[in-house]
Amino acid sequence: MREMKESRKTRYTRTALQDSLFELMKEKSISQITIKELCENADINRTTFYAHYADQYDLLHKIEDETLAWMQGALDSLIHQTERSEMIKILEGIFQDFIDNNRYLQILISEQGDLDFQKQLFTLIYRQCGLSSSKPLITGTEPYSKEDYLIFVVNGSIGLIQHWLKDGIKRSAKEMAEIIYTLAAQIGEAPMPRNTDKNTL
Template identity: 45%
Template sequence: MSAKTITESRRTRYTRQAMRDALMELLADRTLAQISVKQLCERADVNRSTFYAHYDSLEELLRDIEDDTIAWVRGALDQLLNQSDQAGIEHIIARICQYIADNRNHLQVLMSPKADLGFQQQLLGLIYSRRDVASQLQPYSDDPAEAEMRMRFAVSGSIGLLQYWLATDLAAPADTIARTICAMTMPQTQQ
């Protein structure tokens, strides 16, 4: 079950954001299994009853955060890929990297090595599985096994680079990370 249906007043949005922020702060130092609802409520300065009015569990709160991130990426991809000039893969990856930079507090936790690798793979798999994007990553052969290996390398390598970037507190600009991802994952045209 996703987040409980509650009228989205300004106060409700503030409370939900406070709980999200508190969970991300707690996850920076410990695993989800080591966090209690009581600890989260103390950090967010909300009552337990308030927490349970919004979520059934900490896992549901985390899924809500992950789902919002996935929804943004899906929407950004749809928007970029539907542009008349057919935005290139580097532009798409640059937008995603800028989103990561703009939302670094949450994404430093979500993309960390101790976080849910399934979410990370889902996030980048969403990007690389799009036909428009995948066609740019395909090798110059019709070998499906090679195409699958290239896709897995692109996803895993991108996760590793993004984790490094976040661990260094975004020492490089987002467009530099996007160019590096593209250079490492896309085959160069053969002369």
């Protein structure tokens, strides 16, 4: 019974600190948040905080790791998917989670979130969707690498989704899935025109 109570207390403490962190991250970046205000906002003392986390970054990174593990599980069904409609359907489910099934995702993907985490998340999504295996772009005689393509698509997607969330989620999850998949696929397939004007830089 004692172990169960301690486990419940631990879960409560972690949840309270996570809620406090994301409440503060709605207004400021992680670098601007102090342990003092994090604990005061959660009504948790600093000693208890340090029993679970090294600092505010450790708290955030543990949440990010859990989110990446959750996303990997959500994407497992994509392993054998090749049909466009099926991949869009799965992306739609992911974006719907951004809206209502994960209380932290909107903050993690926002401008206040960790950009490195956002890149990891979307790289994971696109690799699982097979978008990173698209044909390389061509400009003149030199093709862009698949890595260049993935970096471009990942960063573009992050910006588009941040705008979507910041703008009040005016498009549905299905519309966002179709837009992002279509843009990523078109970028991967469309060759760049050769510049034949020697006077043009």
